[in-house]
Amino acid sequence: MITATSQNLSAAVLIVSLAGFGPATAQSVPDVENGRYSLSTVADGVIRLDTRTGAVSTCNNSGAGWACYAVPDERAALDAEIGRLQSENEKLKAQLVARGPTVAGKIDEPLPKTDSLKPSPPKAAEGERKIEIPLPSDRDMDRVMSFLEQAWRRLVEMANRMQKDFSGKI
Incomplete structure (x- = not known):
């Protein structure tokens, strides 16, 4: 049986142990x-x-x-590289200005625009060239037509067979 004195004693031990635990945890956390x-x-x-x-x-x-x-701080390295490139860019710009204009005969006005969609008149050499494509002969046309007729008939026959297979009249 637990008496009131033992309850008070256990409560006191608990409070003292918690009080001792608080400073120990506070010291383990870095300032x-x-x-x-x-x-x-x-x-x-x-x-x-x-x-x-x-x-x-x-x-x-x-x-x-x-x-x-x-x-390692990558940002510091990037900032240093950007600074180096900016100073190099300024030096190169100064060198270009010191050289002066290098393009001779440059004009300030733009050239007139031409319509690129209009065909230019053929030159004499181009006018003489002609490309001739031979048309197929009647025999070639007959061969193509017979091939197409046979392919169409086979396609229709396959469609009829598929329709019969699906309807169950095999």
Whole structure:
């Protein structure tokens, strides 16, 4: 049977144990320096974001203690390359201006437009060329017609057979 004294004793033990647990968990959480760092847990440790500089680091416990390693920043490399290309572009523009105009005989007015859809008049050499396509002979036409007639008859016969097969009068 549980008495009131044993209940009070167990409640007191529970309160003392919880009070002792609170400071232990508070010490295991890293100090984030007034919100400078934002931490996110991952499978093998923590990812730390420096909210002032934007630097990202991966932190893990390697047995000897916690160690953080900076994640390579691709954006910084891209910004550096963009800056290099912009300065190179400015240098090349300055070199072009220093050379002066290089195109001789350039005109400021555009050339008159011509209608590209109108056929141009044939030149003398083109007028003499003629392409002749021989027409099929009567014999060739008869052969084509007989082939088409045979193909049509076979197609009609196949359609009749299919109709009989579907209607069940095989």
